[in-house]
Amino acid sequence: MEVYEREGAAYAARRGIQRPERTRAFGSAVTGLRLDLGCGPGHHLDLLGRPAIALDAAASMVRAAATHAPAVQADLARLPFGDRSFDGIWASKAHQHLRAAELPMALAEAHRVLRTGGRIDLTVFPTSDRGAPAREEVTTSGSGDDLPGRRFTWWDPGHLSTVVEAAGFSIERTEVGRWIDVTATAARALPDHVGADMRLLCCGLNPSLHAADAGVGYVTGSNRFWRAMARAGLSTRDRDPRHLLHVDRIGMTDLVKRATARADEVATAEFRTGLARLDALCAWLRPAAVAMVGLQGWRAAVDRRATVGWQDRDLGGRPVYVLPSTSGLNAGTSLDELADHLRRAASPAT
Numbered sequence: 001m002e003v004y005e006r007e008g009a010a011y012a013a014r015r016g017i018q019r020p021e022r023t024r025a026f027g028s029a030v031t032g033l034r035l036d037l038g039c040g041p042g043h044h045l046d047l048l049g050r051p052a053i054a055l056d057a058a059a060s061m062v063r064a065a066a067t068h069a070p071a072v073q074a075d076l077a078r079l080p081f082g083d084r085s086f087d088g089i090w091a092s093k094a095h096q097h098l099r100a101a102e103l104p105m106a107l108a109e110a111h112r113v114l115r116t117g118g119r120i121d122l123t124v125f126p127t128s129d130r131g132a133p134a135r136e137e138v139t140t141s142g143s144g145d146d147l148p149g150r151r152f153t154w155w156d157p158g159h160l161s162t163v164v165e166a167a168g169f170s171i172e173r174t175e176v177g178r179w180i181d182v183t184a185t186a187a188r189a190l191p192d193h194v195g196a197d198m199r200l201l202c203c204g205l206n207p208s209l210h211a212a213d214a215g216v217g218y219v220t221g222s223n224r225f226w227r228a229m230a231r232a233g234l235s236t237r238d239r240d241p242r243h244l245l246h247v248d249r250i251g252m253t254d255l256v257k258r259a260t261a262r263a264d265e266v267a268t269a270e271f272r273t274g275l276a277r278l279d280a281l282c283a284w285l286r287p288a289a290v291a292m293v294g295l296q297g298w299r300a301a302v303d304r305r306a307t308v309g310w311q312d313r314d315l316g317g318r319p320v321y322v323l324p325s326t327s328g329l330n331a332g333t334s335l336d337e338l339a340d341h342l343r344r345a346a347s348p349a350t
Contacts, residue, residue: 002151006057011147016043022181023047023090026121032087034157036109038076038094042068048090055079079107083215084115093179096124099197100134100153101285106193107167107246110168115186118167122182127154134159134283155180159284162277166192166257172180188212189259191239194251198287200234200346201318203278205297206256206266216241217252222328225293226290228338234346251287253278255297263296270300290315291345294325321345
C-alpha cells in the first residue's frame, strides 16, 4: 500500500490496459451493476460498461479511478457494500497482493456482495513451484519489479480453484498462461470462513439452503450451535462468522459444500470427497484443532463405528474432535453438554 500511495501517479501514467478483449467480454456478459475490485488507476473502467463502481485500497488509485466512475477506498477483504449489491465483479491482479491465507475471506466477501448467478472474473499470477499451494514474495529492485516493495502471492492453479469453489463459486473456465484467469458465477452456497492462526475450525456436514441464503452457518433459531459456542465462552458475537474468525480465531467450513434442504440429501460418496478437501485445507491453514459438528458425516467418510470425542484419524495433521449434532432435533444432548464438547475441542492439549 505504501508503494502504491507513493508511486500511484507515475504508475497510472505508464501502465495501460492489458488484454482489452477480456475486459470487453466481461462488460458484454454483465447487464447490471459492475464492481471493479482493486481498480488501480481505473484503466479498465471504460471497457467494463455501465453502471460501474470502482474500489481500491490506495487513495492515490481511487483518485485516478474517480475520473472514470464513482470510486471507493476500502479493503478488498472488507467490502463496504450490502449483500447481493452487484451483478458482476471484475478483479484483475488485485487479490494477488493479499497473503495466501487472506484470500478465502476476501472471496467470501465477493460472494456476499454478488447476486446469486452473478459473474466474477479473477486474475492472479501462477507459481512455478511444483507442489506448493502458493508462494509469497515481497519484490525487490533485483527481482525485475518496476514497483519494488510490493507483496505478491503466486498461486498453484489447482489450489486456487479449490479456494474459489470453497468461497461459494461455480467455476466456468480457468485459463493458465502468464496469468491465471478464472471465470466463475456465485452459487447458492455458503462460503468457507477460514484464515490463518485458527485456534479451532468448526466443520458442519453441509449447509442448509437457509444458511446459504443468509451467508451464516447454523442460522436457524432451532439450531443450538451459536448458543453452545457462547455458553462455552468461545464466541463473542451471535451468528457472525466473520467476527468469529477475525476476533475469536475460530473458522467455519463444511464437509460437503453443496447446500441442500435436508442433510439426508447428501450421498456417502460426497462425504468422502469432502474429506479429501478438508484434509488439504487443514494441511494448508493448520488450525490448532478441528471440531466435526455431528457424527453422521464422520461415520460416512471415515469410521462407521466412531463415537463422540477425539478421533484416531487426523485431518492434515491436525487433531479432530467429533461432537454430537447441534440440531434442535437432537434432544438427547443438552445445551450444556454441547458447550462442554466445544470447550474440549478448543483445548486439544488437555
